[in-house]
Amino acid sequence: MTYIDHDRAAAPDPLKRGVRIAVLLALLGAAIYLSLPAHFSGQPFPDLAANLDPLAAEFNRNAGKVRVVLITDPT
Amino acid sequence: MQRKVFDRLPGDRVSVTAIWVPVNREQSWDELQTNAHREQPRWLTDPRAVNFTDSTRRAAMAWAPVLDIKPLYGVQLPAWDVYLVFGPDARWGPPGAPPPAPAFWMHQLSTGAPANSIRLNPDQLRARIEAMLPK
Numbered sequence: 374m375t376y377i378d379h380d381r382a383a384a385p386d387p388l389k390r391g392v393r394i395a396v397l398l399a400l401l402g403a404a405i406y407l408s409l410p411a412h413f414s415g416q417p418f419p420d421l422a423a424n425l426d427p428l429a430a431e432f433n434r435n436a437g438k439v440r441v442v443l444i445t446d447p448t
Numbered sequence: 449m450q451r452k453v454f455d456r457l458p459g460d461r462v463s464v465t466a467i468w469v470p471v472n473r474e475q476s477w478d479e480l481q482t483n484a485h486r487e488q489p490r491w492l493t494d495p496r497a498v499n500f501t502d503s504t505r506r507a508a509m510a511w512a513p514v515l516d517i518k519p520l521y522g523v524q525l526p527a528w529d530v531y532l533v534f535g536p537d538a539r540w541g542p543p544g545a546p547p548p549a550p551a552f553w554m555h556q557l558s559t560g561a562p563a564n565s566i567r568l569n570p571d572q573l574r575a576r577i578e579a580m581l582p583k
Binding site for chain 2: 413415417418421422424425428429431432437438440441442444445446447448
């Protein structure tokens with residue numbers, strides 16, 4: 374006669390459960406990391422928030438050349 | 449853009465200025481700098497290029513009326529995804545003056561472009577720049 378331990382068969386495999394938890398934690402960590410604001414730490418491009426004078430100066434500095442100005446979104 | 453236009457226009461008779469502006473979605477100063485520094489080497493490797501960020505869209509909004517960019521639902525759209533070409537004689541006026549009108553420009557706008565505007569064609573853009581080069 375074969376004895377079947379139904380309680381044990383229904384119980385979750387501890388290894389699979391551990392893997393599931395690890396995957397969930399990894400996904401949670403990735404979500405938190407991606408939601409953090411980017412922190413730029415290099416040499417920044419000059420920003421034109423205050424006024425357009427740096428751009429105007431660059432434009433006039435190159436007088437005598439054909440000037441190409443590209444305005445684009447980096448995303 | 450780099451390969452089709454600027455690589456074929458070597459020399460110092462052309463200057464290139466890139467203005468990185470957040471339009472598709474809001475971007476903090478840090479995010480805009482990060483994104484611009486990520487995209488610049490992919491898109492514009494020209495050693496002549498000078499880069500600016502336009503975090504408040506000041507430049508993009510200043511050029512909008514100059515280019516006759518149309519409002520959408522009563523809101524003025526910025527000039528972005530535009531490629532402006534200025535001749536050797538163009539000058540920007542005194543501090544505070546609006547930006548000059550380009551001699552020629554192209555765009556990739558889906559809304560707001562005036563009826564007579566020209567969609568970006570890199571070969572045509574290069575040809576127009578070549579025709580304007582000082583002798």
